[in-house]
Amino acid sequence: xxxDRSTVLQTLTDVDLWDVVVIGGGxxxxxxxIEAASRGYQTLLLEQADLAQATSSRSTKLxxxxxxxxxxxxxxxxxEALKERGxxxxxxxxxxxxxxxxxxxxxxxEGPFYGVGLKLYDILAGRQGxxxxxxxxxxxxREMLPTLESDGLVGGVVYYDGQFDDSRMAxxxxxxxxxxxxxxxxxxxVEGLLKTNDVVSGVLARDAxxxxxxxISARTVINATGVFTDxxxxxxxxxxxPMITASQGVHIVLDRSFLPGDTAIMVPKTDDGRVLFAIxxxxxxxxxxxxxxxxxxxxxPIPKDEEIDFxxxxxxxxxxxxxxxxxxxxxxxxxxPLVGSGGGDDTAAVSRDHTLHISSxxxxxxxxxxxxxYRKMAEETVDxxxxxxxxxxxxxxxxxxxxxxYHQQADTFxxxxxYGSDAPRIQALMKERPALAEPLHPERRVRALRSSGRHVxxxxxxxxxxxxVARGRCYWMRKPVWRWPRxxxxxxxxSWAIAPTGxxxx
Ligand SMILES: Cc1cc2nc3c(=O)[nH]c(=O)nc-3n(C[C@H](O)[C@H](O)[C@H](O)COP(=O)(O)OP(=O)(O)OC[C@H]3O[C@@H](n4cnc5c(N)ncnc54)[C@H](O)[C@@H]3O)c2cc1C
Numbered sequence: 220x221x222x223d224r225s226t227v228l229q230t231l232t233d234v235d236l237w238d239v240v241v242i243g244g245g246x247x248x249x250x251x252x253i254e255a256a257s258r259g260y261q262t263l264l265l266e267q268a269d270l271a272q273a274t275s276s277r278s279t280k281l282x283x284x285x286x287x288x289x290x291x292x293x294x295x296x297x298x299e300a301l302k303e304r305g306x307x308x309x310x311x312x313x314x315x316x317x318x319x320x321x322x323x324x325x326x327x328x329e330g331p332f333y334g335v336g337l338k339l340y341d342i343l344a345g346r347q348g349x350x351x352x353x354x355x356x357x358x359x360x361r362e363m364l365p366t367l368e369s370d371g372l373v374g375g376v377v378y379y380d381g382q383f384d385d386s387r388m389a390x391x392x393x394x395x396x397x398x399x400x401x402x403x404x405x406x407x408x409v410e411g412l413l414k415t416n417d418v419v420s421g422v423l424a425r426d427a428x429x430x431x432x433x434x435i436s437a438r439t440v441i442n443a444t445g446v447f448t449d450x451x452x453x454x455x456x457x458x459x460x461p462m463i464t465a466s467q468g469v470h471i472v473l474d475r476s477f478l479p480g481d482t483a484i485m486v487p488k489t490d491d492g493r494v495l496f497a498i499x500x501x502x503x504x505x506x507x508x509x510x511x512x513x514x515x516x517x518x519x520p521i522p523k524d525e526e527i528d529f530x531x532x533x534x535x536x537x538x539x540x541x542x543x544x545x546x547x548x549x550x551x552x553x554x555x556p557l558v559g560s561g562g563g564d565d566t567a568a569v570s571r572d573h574t575l576h577i578s579s580x581x582x583x584x585x586x587x588x589x590x591x592x593y594r595k596m597a598e599e600t601v602d603x604x605x606x607x608x609x610x611x612x613x614x615x616x617x618x619x620x621x622x623x624x625y626h627q628q629a630d631t632f633x634x635x636x637x638y639g640s641d642a643p644r645i646q647a648l649m650k651e652r653p654a655l656a657e658p659l660h661p662e663r664r665v666r667a668l669r670s671s672g673r674h675v676x677x678x679x680x681x682x683x684x685x686x687x688v689a690r691g692r693c694y695w696m697r698k699p700v701w702r703w704p705r706x707x708x709x710x711x712x713x714s715w716a717i718a719p720t721g722x723x724x725x
Contacts, residue, residue: 227404228426230263231433237263238610239601240422240437242409242451245275246385246590248443249392249403250597256401257620258601258613263435264393264401265424267408271389273518274445275590277553279470279496279507282307282315282381282591284344287487287494289336296572298343300591304381305347307591311388311622313629313639317349318382318498320485321363321375323537330354330374333487337378350379363482366539377482382498385590387624387637394623407433412440412454412582419455419581439608441600442584446516446554455582462576463586465516465554469526470507472549473542477534478504484537495533503548506534513554520552558587575599581607594618 239255241248244266252264266272284301285293308315322333337352353376360375361367393403406427413421413434421436442451452459478484483498497506509526527550535541558574573588573596585600598615605612624639626632632642649656 224404224428227402228429228431228433230402231404231424231435234261234263235436237261237421237435237437238608239263239439239441239604240265240435241441241443242422243443243445243447244270244389244393244403244405245273245443245445246271246389246392246593247275247445247585247588247596248441249389249396250593251441251443251585251600252396252401252403253392253399253620254594254597254601254615254617255604256396256399257616258605259400260601260605260610260613262396262401263437264396264403265407265409265422266403266405267427268406268518270393270403270405271386273447274553274555275389276386277468277470277551278385278590279468279498279505280382280385280500281496281498282383284340284380284591285589286337286340286378286380286485289340290487293572294343297340299595300589301340301344301347303592303595304349305344306594306618307383308347308349308381310620311383311391311625311639313624313626314388314391314622314637315381315383317379318483319350319363319377319379319481320483320496320498321355321360321367321377322485322487323360323364323367323375324373325371327373330376333376337376340378348379349381352376352378363480364478364484365480366476366478367484368537368539378485381591382483382500383590384637388590388622391623391639395620398623399620409451409454412451412580414580417580419578438610439604440582441604442582443586443600445556445586448556448584448586452578452582452584455578455580459578462558462574462584463516464557464559465513466557467511467513467520467522467526467552467554468508469511469522469530469550469552470505471527471530471534471542471547472500472551473504473506473534473546474548475499475502475504477538477540477542477546486533486537489529489533495530497534497537506530506542510555516554520554522550522552526552556586575603577603577607583607 238260239262241251241264244264248264252262255262282304284297284304288296324330334354341348341352355375355377357372357374360372361369396403407424408427409422409424411423412419413423413436419440422440424433424435442448444451446463446465448463449461478497478499481499483496486495489495493510497504507530509529511523511526527547531542531544573592574586576584583600583604585596588596594617598617624641626639629636629639635642635645638645
């Protein structure tokens with residue numbers, strides 16, 4: 220396994236023909252890279268920025284079936300997500316945790332109403348359930364949520380779901396992909412598609428460090444670029460109809476004193492029909508999210524004042540002390556790649572199902588969905604892509620594949636728990652060089668495991684941006700930039716429509 224960027228770049232020149240080239244290093248692309256590499260296909264993933272720099276590091280950090288999709292009647296989506304939630308806990312127990320959520324009830328009918336819905340959620344989860352939901356008395360609700368607004372409180376319903384570290388998960392997925400034989404390269408943007416006889420036969424990519432262009436041939440090219448999906452589709456066909464509507468979701472980060480304890484709050488219906496969460500996240504509290512249609516997609520979406528106001532207002536309704544703008548420690552915004560909203564304003568009502576699309580030139584596009592369902596999305600995508608490219612048929616093994624860092628008792632590593640099986644090596648490094656364990660900032664529990672030296676998880680290189688991934692990782696260490704360490708001729712019918720296994724959003 221190569222361990223430096225120049226070797227990886229050399230691989231781009233050395234390999235004549237890749238089986239699979241994946242564009243995009245978010246949850247979806249990384250999942251596809253793991254899926255393809257673990258089946259033994261020679262796989263390359265190219266990411267234009269940091270891994271998971273876009274949507275995949277700005278989620279609510281829930282591994283969930285999606286209680287609110289039950290309300291939409293999308294049972295199949297919930298069922299699939301609950302299955303994947305169980306697999307994620309099984310394969311990445313160092314990053315996925317059980318979290319109790321309470322739906323507070325201020326009307327007599329809410330207890331039975333939400334109680335029944337959440338019982339259905341339990342039933343759908345079956346043996347992979349995270350805990351049984353139950354009705355709570357007013358007293359018990361207050362015990363679990365001491366800072367919950369008690370005026371008019373009748374009781375609550377507690378249910379259980381998964382919480383995870385999204386940006387860390389992305390890094391561990393990239394490591395897993397490489398361990399399975401994939402080549403993963405960030406800061407390398409795909410700028411065009413190669414075609415042979417009108418069929419996609421590779422990509423043109425540019426290394427951001429050297430500005431060198433690479434012409435990379437592939438049996439199949441998979442577009443996993445989230446909200447940038449249509450940009451890549453237009454590289455294939457200028458006239459391609461837009462598939463994606465972007466919807467912005469904002470979270471604010473507050474001090475934990477607003478909601479001490481381990482229980483999260485779930486508000487099933489805000490003024491405009493959204494779901495709102497207030498969730499303990501390490502020594503902070505995350506409150507989110509919003510659902511605002513946006514016209515422009517960018518790597519660094521900007522939260523709107525009204526979105527922050529909305530979150531503060533609603534948090535204030537449920538918490539004893541009302542948070543003010545001065546209490547907001549930070550804000551992060553992400554763009555949901557929603558398929559098929561028809562340009563309407565109400566993106567909250569658009570399905571979160573994923574869509575798999577194959578163009579007439581053979582470009583495979585996978586988009587939509589959720590973090591939680593990335594594995595299933597990847598499995599379906601590689602099944603389709605392998606058939607399309609006439610790759611040898613090989614079964615998926617990812618249901619049983621542990622992610623890098625897998626550790627069943629990671630909690631014993633304290634603040635280093637998210638590093639899982641890498642934690643002992645980090646501890647050794649901190650012991651060997653105590654300066655690395657120094658806080659980077661007096662008010663933050665950020666350690667100075669500096670990126671200038673070699674890093675236990677194989678990154679090196681200077682810090683260059685402060686992406687959300689970096690911010691996520693900065694929690695414990697200064698951002699190590701992902702610099703890997705290592706690393707036609709087809710014929711098919713001219714018109715491919717939506718692939719049979721891809722579910723379309725309604
Ligand atoms: C506010 C919010 C909260 C959410 N909360 C949850 C949650 O709690 N649980 C859950 O399961 N899901 C959640 N989701 C959904 C989940 O985050 C997304 O479904 C998922 O992250 C999408 O991943 P992706 O890889 O498709 O897209 P992205 O993460 O956006 O990745 C696409 C990547 O492609 C790269 N790219 C684009 N163009 C090119 C190019 N030309 N060359 C190379 N690279 C390129 C981009 O830089 C980007 O890194 C949430 C989403 C939002 C917005």
